[in-house]
Every structure is written in structure tokens, then in C-alpha cells.
Amino acid sequence: MKLILENVEKSFDEKQVIKGASFEFESGNIYGLLGRNGAGKTTLFNVINEDLTLDSGSVKLSDEGGERAIDSDDIGYVLSTPIVPDFLTGRELIKFFKDINMKKIPDMKSEDEYFDMVDIAVEDRDRLIKDYSHGMKNKMMMLLTIISNPAIWLLDEPLTSFDVVVADEMKELLKKLKRDRLIIFSTHIMELALSLCDKIVLLKDGKLRLLEQGEMSREEFEAYIIKVLKDETEGE
Amino acid sequence: MLETFSLIMRLRIATKTNSTINWLRTTPIIKHIIPRKLYQSEGLKGFLEGLSYFREFCSIFFYKIIYYLIVLGLAGFAAKGFSEKGIEAYTVNELFMTVLVFWPIVGVVTNTGVFDMDEDTYYAIFLLKMNARDYMLSQFIFKAIKYVVGTLIVLLVMGCLFMGLPFYQVICYVIYAESLKWAYTGFEVWYRDKYIGNKKADTNLMGIRVLVTLVPFAAGYIIMLNKAVPGIVFLPLAVVSLILAIFSGIRMWNFKGYRRVFKYLLRPEVLIENRQAMKNANLINAANSIEGAESIMDLDGKKIKKTAKKVNKNITSNKEGYAYFNDLFMKRHRKILMKPAIIYSIIIAALFLISFAVILYFEDFRGQLNDFLLTKMTVFLFVMYAMNTGKKTTEAMFANCDNAMLNYRFYRQPKTIIGLFTGRLKYVIYTNLIPAFVLALSLLLLFVASGGSDQMLDYIVIPLLILVMSVFFSTHNLVLYYVFQPYTSDSTVKNPVYGIVHYITYMVCYLSMMGIKASSAVFCTGVIAFSVAYIIVALIVVYRIAPKTFKLRK
Numbered sequence: 001m002k003l004i005l006e007n008v009e010k011s012f013d014e015k016q017v018i019k020g021a022s023f024e025f026e027s028g029n030i031y032g033l034l035g036r037n038g039a040g041k042t043t044l045f046n047v048i049n050e051d052l053t054l055d056s057g058s059v060k061l062s063d064e065g066g067e068r069a070i071d072s073d074d075i076g077y078v079l080s081t082p083i084v085p086d087f088l089t090g091r092e093l094i095k096f097f098k099d100i101n102m103k104k105i106p107d108m109k110s111e112d113e114y115f116d117m118v119d120i121a122v123e124d125r126d127r128l129i130k131d132y133s134h135g136m137k138n139k140m141m142m143l144l145t146i147i148s149n150p151a152i153w154l155l156d157e158p159l160t161s162f163d164v165v166v167a168d169e170m171k172e173l174l175k176k177l178k179r180d181r182l183i184i185f186s187t188h189i190m191e192l193a194l195s196l197c198d199k200i201v202l203l204k205d206g207k208l209r210l211l212e213q214g215e216m217s218r219e220e221f222e223a224y225i226i227k228v229l230k231d232e233t234e235g236e
Numbered sequence: 237m238l239e240t241f242s243l244i245m246r247l248r249i250a251t252k253t254n255s256t257i258n259w260l261r262t263t264p265i266i267k268h269i270i271p272r273k274l275y276q277s278e279g280l281k282g283f284l285e286g287l288s289y290f291r292e293f294c295s296i297f298f299y300k301i302i303y304y305l306i307v308l309g310l311a312g313f314a315a316k317g318f319s320e321k322g323i324e325a326y327t328v329n330e331l332f333m334t335v336l337v338f339w340p341i342v343g344v345v346t347n348t349g350v351f352d353m354d355e356d357t358y359y360a361i362f363l364l365k366m367n368a369r370d371y372m373l374s375q376f377i378f379k380a381i382k383y384v385v386g387t388l389i390v391l392l393v394m395g396c397l398f399m400g401l402p403f404y405q406v407i408c409y410v411i412y413a414e415s416l417k418w419a420y421t422g423f424e425v426w427y428r429d430k431y432i433g434n435k436k437a438d439t440n441l442m443g444i445r446v447l448v449t450l451v452p453f454a455a456g457y458i459i460m461l462n463k464a465v466p467g468i469v470f471l472p473l474a475v476v477s478l479i480l481a482i483f484s485g486i487r488m489w490n491f492k493g494y495r496r497v498f499k500y501l502l503r504p505e506v507l508i509e510n511r512q513a514m515k516n517a518n519l520i521n522a523a524n525s526i527e528g529a530e531s532i533m534d535l536d537g538k539k540i541k542k543t544a545k546k547v548n549k550n551i552t553s554n555k556e557g558y559a560y561f562n563d564l565f566m567k568r569h570r571k572i573l574m575k576p577a578i579i580y581s582i583i584i585a586a587l588f589l590i591s592f593a594v595i596l597y598f599e600d601f602r603g604q605l606n607d608f609l610l611t612k613m614t615v616f617l618f619v620m621y622a623m624n625t626g627k628k629t630t631e632a633m634f635a636n637c638d639n640a641m642l643n644y645r646f647y648r649q650p651k652t653i654i655g656l657f658t659g660r661l662k663y664v665i666y667t668n669l670i671p672a673f674v675l676a677l678s679l680l681l682l683f684v685a686s687g688g689s690d691q692m693l694d695y696i697v698i699p700l701l702i703l704v705m706s707v708f709f710s711t712h713n714l715v716l717y718y719v720f721q722p723y724t725s726d727s728t729v730k731n732p733v734y735g736i737v738h739y740i741t742y743m744v745c746y747l748s749m750m751g752i753k754a755s756s757a758v759f760c761t762g763v764i765a766f767s768v769a770y771i772i773v774a775l776i777v778v779y780r781i782a783p784k785t786f787k788l789r790k
Contacts, residue, residue, distance in 0.1 A: 049645065050645070051643075051788075072645035072646055072648075072649055073646075075645060077643075077644075077645075079643065083639075083640045083643045084640055085636065085637050085640045085641055086636050086637075086640070087564065087565055087568045087569070087636045087637060088561075088564060088568075092560075092564060095560070096557065096558075096560055096561045096564075099556050099557035099558075099560060100557045100558065100646065101646075102557075144644075148646075
């Protein structure tokens with residue numbers, strides 16, 4: 001399965017953020033999306049998730065059945081600021097989400113099994129989400145994606161608010177899950193990008209480009225990425 | 237201090253200017269007239285900034301003129317009353333000054349504004365790290381100057397020039413009124429500092445305020461009924477209050493603990509209470525990301541345990557899927573949704589019993605009530621409008637639910653949107669029908685008891701009107717929410733069209749209450765027909781366009 005971006009453009013008022021980005025993401029990979037502050041990473045995610053409408057270009061999915069538009073069940077999007085409804089308890093949110101996805105998901109687990117996956121303590125499971133910490137809300141949002149198990153995962157800086165243990169577990173989980181999935185992972189943490197991601201994609205000057213590590217050592221690759229990110233004229 | 241003041245002033249003007257620009261940008265028609273480029277032009281921005289300064293300047297006088305005109309009106313009214321009763325006649329001027337002896341006391345406790353617990357203060361002191369003392373004092377002194385200048389000019393022109401009040405009395409009055417504020421504010425600074433952390437003290441302060449306001453005011457009222465206070469009393473009043481104000485001022489100037497006091501007053505839970513539910517999320521996020529986060533977590537931590545217990549035992553649902561979700565939402569928001577309905581029902585029932593007793597014992601009122609019900613049903617258009625909780629409900633829906641859920645694609649599927657809309661509509665209609673039903677029944681019984689009419693139709697339309705209007709406003713509020721979805725994801729800016737439509741609704745209800753003179757049969761039938769038609773059209777519109785319009789505004 002492939003996610004195909006073709007000449008995607010998006011502007012806000014006069015400011016063009018995405019300037020004809022084209023790229024093919026392939027399943028079985030974790031893509032690390034790097035870019036400087038304000039480069040448009042979140043905008044790009046929003047465009048893929050159809051939260052924002054494109055100015056021009058297209059975002060399509062290609063699988064055995066050929067090319068088609070993206071369906072809501074295809075994508076799971078975990079935002080950098082976790083957004084979960086305040087008025088439910090963690091368990092109630094999971095129950096609700098399981099209810100509405102019951103038909104689509106074959107091997108549904110129990111609520112507690114899901115909580116165990118992201119290490120949410122037993123005593124927290126029946127508390128209102130309103131009173132959860134930032135990291136716990138983030139876990140909840142991640143959990144929804146884990147449950148619905150879509151083909152495409154868009155993760156916007158998701159691991160930064162997890163404690164080291166959970167972040168590590170989550171990394172392992174993502175590596176396990178990636179086989180038949182396509183994960184795009186935006187982050188500012190180089191270490192994380194290099195250790196987790198199979199491919200590094202740069203969003204620079206509104207365009208996407210793949211950076212190949214090739215023969216470079218990790219340090220050299222790191223230095224190279226930073227050089228490319230810094231270089232004002234690169235990519236023009 | 238001056239620096240702080242000019243900073244605050246510039247912030248204020250910038251905020252006002254930006255909100256004007258934003259308003260223009262999002263208002264239909266106007267936004268097309270003014271090309272986007274112009275917004276960036278220094279000229280237009282400068283013009284709007286000038287306008288904002290001008291507005292600030294006008295505000296110095298505007299309310300004071302109205303305020304003293306009201307006092308003048310009261311004095312004139314009282315003078316007329318006195319002369320009619322044949323009691324010793326006082327001049328309007330004497331009565332005017334008499335009111336002014338007591339009036340400032342009310343203003344003192346209700347309108348000092350030193351410890352304004354709003355988010356502006358929060359931003360200024362905790363986000364922008366302004367010096368709390370400079371912030372508070374410069375605000376206070378600025379207000380004082382505005383007050384003194386504004387009042388002096390208004391009263392010199394209106395009082396001395398037109399009414400012929402003695403010059404010294406006006407001067408003394410201004411000194412007296414402003415000094416009272418200083419005296420009270422000094423007291424409040426002392427009190428807030430002494431009882432910091434004591435939540436009961438906050439309530440007590442409210443009590444003190446009420447007493448301080450009511451006692452002298454009531455005393456004044458009694459005196460006024462019998463005698464006009466001679467204007468000369470302003471001289472000793474001014475002297476005494478000025479002395480108090482000086483002590484107070486020294487105390488405020490030397491006080492070091494403003495930041496401490498503000499920090500206590502602006503703790504997150506207070507901010508939450510004070511703000512609309514809408515803006516909370518932002519403030520808490522902001523609060524967590526800045527200093528004091530740990531103590532905030534502590535405060536929250538204590539609250540968690542309480543709510544957690546409540547949640548487990550009392551509120552659950554045995555429904556499934558979206559119905560489960562909707563059910564829990566409604567149950568968790570009983571306070572906003574169900575409670576008003578029950579309170580209204582009780583009030584209506586009480587009013588009904590009183591009215592019933594009145595017409596039972598006083599036959600004179602029967603005819604009047606009957607007449608009222610036959611000709612003044614228009615009043616209930618406004619009553620039903622005011623009683624409807626639909627708008628509040630949509631605010632809660634957004635702030636605590638849709639704001640988060642609309643980020644998920646599955647929640648934005650047309651089927652889901654329509655399904656939830658239907659569930660919500662049923663619930664809002666149901667809750668609002670409870671008091672409506674009580675009212676409908678009460679009116680019908682009162683109508684029968686007061687003599688009824690020979691037209692069968694009257695017995696039907698009066699209760700039917702109440703029920704239909706209840707359904708109408710419930711639908712109207714929810715439909716507007718789904719069609720305009722006026723709140724942004726940061727919950728601050730509203731869709732101006734939404735505001736305008738709500739305002740039009742209000743005006744129509746208000747004006748028809750005041751203006752329309754029609755027999756109930758005609759009015760009721762008309763309104764019922766209109767409502768039914770409106771509800772049908774609105775539902776069709778929602779089912780057609782809500783999947784497109786019901787989304788987060790980015």
C-alpha cells in the first residue's frame with residue numbers, strides 16, 4: 001500500500017506553507033518527518049487527514065484495488081497536543097470507541113488489556129480524563145489509534161510527553177506494528193528519528209524530500225541532516 | 237510605574253484594535269468590501285488604533301453622563317412624589333445631592349476593580365511577568381484619574397452650569413466619592429492579604445460588601461423619604477473620607493504582597509469558575525506550562541479524588557456506542573442541562589400557586605388576569621426565549637466534547653454528526669419541555685379559573701403555544717450551533733453571523749413582547765404555524781448542510 005502526495009499546495013492568506021509537495025510513502029516503513037519550526041509539518045498532517053482542504057494537488061491511497069481517495073478508517077492521527085473528551089473516564093472512552101468500531105475490528109481486546117498496552121495504572125482507568133496529565137491524555141489518544149488500527153498512522157510529536165519507559169515501549173510497539181502499516185512520525189528529536197525511523201523525510205521550503213543515509217555513519221548523517229535543514233538555498 | 241501603565245495601555249489598545257480587525261475580517265459582506273491587503277496597511281491599522289483610543293476617551297464620559305442623568309431622573313421623580321403628597325417640597329437639586337450622598341457607597345464596593353480576577357490580569361502578571369504592584373497601582377490610579385476628570389467635567393457642566401449646583405458641593409462630592417474608593421480598596425488589600433488562602437474569607441468579603449452597600453443605602457433611603465440632606469454635608473464627608481483615603485493610599489503604596497495576593501486569587505479553579513466554560517481549557521493549559529505548575533497540579537490533584545469517586549458510583553450508562561457517549565455527556569452535565577429545567581419548573585409552580593391564591597381571594601384580579609392571557613401572550617415569547625437552555629447546552633457541548641471529538645475523523649462522518657444531532661435534539665427538547673409543560677398547565681388552569689372564554693380555540697392555543705415555543709427555541713439553538721459552529725478550536729472567536737442571528741432572535745422576542753398588540757388567538761396561531769414551519773425547514777437544512785458546516789474552525 002502506498003500513500004501518494006502529488007503537488008500538494010496549501011496557503012494561509014498570503015503565506016504559502018506547502019509548495020507543491022510530492023512524495024510516495026510505502027507501507028512497512030516508519031517515516032521520520034523532520035523540519036524546522038513552522039516548516040508546515042502539522043499543516044501537512046492536517047492536509048493528509050483532510051482537516052484542511054488542499055489548494056491544489058492530491059492525496060491518494062494506492063493498494064491492490066488501485067488508486068483511491070482516503071477513507072476515514074484509513075488514518076489514525078495522534079496530535080502533539082492530546083485532544084480527548086474531558087467528561088468521560090478513560091475506561092468509558094475506550095468502551096465507547098470499541099462499541100463504534102466493533103464491526104470493523106476482528107480481534108477486539110478487553111479495556112484493561114488495552115490499558116495495559118500503554119501502561120495506564122489501574123487506579124487511573126476510572127478517573128475523568130479531564131484530570132489526566134498531559135502524558136496520560138497522549139496515551140489515550142495513542143490508544144484510540146492502536147484500537148482502530150488504521151493503515152496509515154500520522155504521529156505528531158507523540159513520544160515527547162511520555163516518560164522514558166513508556167516512550168521506549170511505544171517505540172518497540174511501533175516497530176512491531178509497522179510491518180503492514182505506514183507510519184509517519186514528526187519529531188524534533190534527532191535521536192528519536194534516527195533510532196526509530198526507517199526513512200528520514202525533510203519538509204523544507206514547502207516541499208518533501210527523502211534523505212538517504214547511504215554509506216554515512218550515524219554522526220555524519222546527523223550532521224548532514226542539520227546542514228540541509230539550515231541551508232537557506234537548499235531545495236530552491 | 238508610568239512605564240507599566242503605558243505598557244498596559246498599549247496592550248489594551250492593541251487587543252481592542254485586533255479584535256476590531258478580526259471582527260471585520262469575519263463579518264460577511266464587510267469582509268468582501270475591505271480587501272485583505274488593506275488590513276496590513278499601516279494606515280488602516282493606525283486609523284483603527286486611533287478609533288480605539290477615541291473609544292477609550294469617550295468611555296470616560298459616556299457612562300457618567302447616563303449615570304447622572306438617571307440620578308437626576310430619580311430626583312425629579314422623588315420631587316414630584318413629595319409635592320404630590322403635600323409634604324414639604326424639596327427642590328430637584330436638593331434631592332439630587334441627597335441621592336449622591338449615598339450613591340457612591342454602592343459604587344465603592346461594586347466597582348473598585350482592583351482585584352479584577354480576569355485573564356487580562358493573569359496574562360499581565362504571570363505570563364508577561366509585570367510587576368504586580370506597578371500593575372495594580374497604575375490600573376487603580378488610571379481609573380481614579382479617569383473617574384475624577386470625567387466626573388468633574390460632567391458634573392461641572394451638567395450640575396453647575398445647567399442645574400446651578402454650588403461649585404464647592406460638586407468638588408467636595410468628587411473628592412468624597414473617589415476617596416471612599418481609596419478607603420475601601422485599602423481595606424480590601426489589607427483583608428485579602430490577611431486572609432490569604434482562606435476560602436471562607438472570600439465569601440465573607442462578599443458579605444461585607446453587601447452589608448456596606450445595603451445598610452447605608454437603606455438608611456439613606458429612609459432619610460430621603462422624609463428629608464433632603466443639606467448639600468453642606470459634603471464638606472465634612474469629603475474631609476473625613478479624604479483622611480481615610482490618605483491612610484489607605486499610603487498603605488497600598490507600601491504594600492509588598494500584591495503578587496502573592498494575585499497568585500492566590502487567580503488560582504486555576506477560580507479562573508475556571510469566573511470564565512465561561514469555553515475559555516477554560518486554554519487557561520489551564522497556559523497555567524500548566526508556566527511557573528507554579530507543580531502547585532497547580534497539587535490543587536488539581538486534590539480535586540481529582542473527589543470527582544473520581546463521584547463518577548464511579550453515581551453516573552453510568554448501560555447504552556452502547558454513540559447512545560452511550562451521548563447519554564454520559566448528558567448525565568455528566570446535568571447541572572447545566574437538567575437543573576435549570578427543574579428550578580424553572582419549581583419557580584413556575586410557585587408563581588402559579590401564588591397567582592391562583594390571588595385570584596381566588598381577590599375577584600378584581602380575575603378579569604385582569606383573564607384579559608392578560610387573552611391579549612398579552614406575546615410576553616411569553618420572551619419568557620420562553622429567556623428560559624431556554626439550548627444555547628448554554630451547545631456551549632457545554634462544544635467546550636467539553638465537540639472541541640476534542642471533532643478532531644477525530646470518525647466523529648465528523650455525516651452519519652455520526654446527524655445521529656448525534658438527533659440524540660441531542662431529543663434531549664434538549666425533552667429537558668426544556670419540563671418547565672414548559674408546567675407553565676402550559678399553569679396558564680391553562682389560571683385561564684379557566686379566571687373565567688375562561690367562550691372560544692374553544694383559546695383553551696387549546698394558550699398551552700399549545702408554550703409547548704411549541706419551547707420546542708422552537710430548543711431546535712433553534714441547536715440548529716444554529718450545527719449550522720454555524722461558531723467556536724474556534726481555541727474557543728475564543730465566535731462566528732459573527734452566529735452572534736448576529738442570536739441577537740436578531742433576542743430583538744424579535746423582545747420587541748414582540750413590547751410592541752405586538754394582538755389577541756392571543758391570532759398571535760398564538762401565527763406563532764405556532766411559524767414555529768412548525770421553521771422547525772421543519774431548519775431540520776431539513778441541518779440534515780443537508782451540517783456534515784459540511786459542523787467542524788472545527790482552524
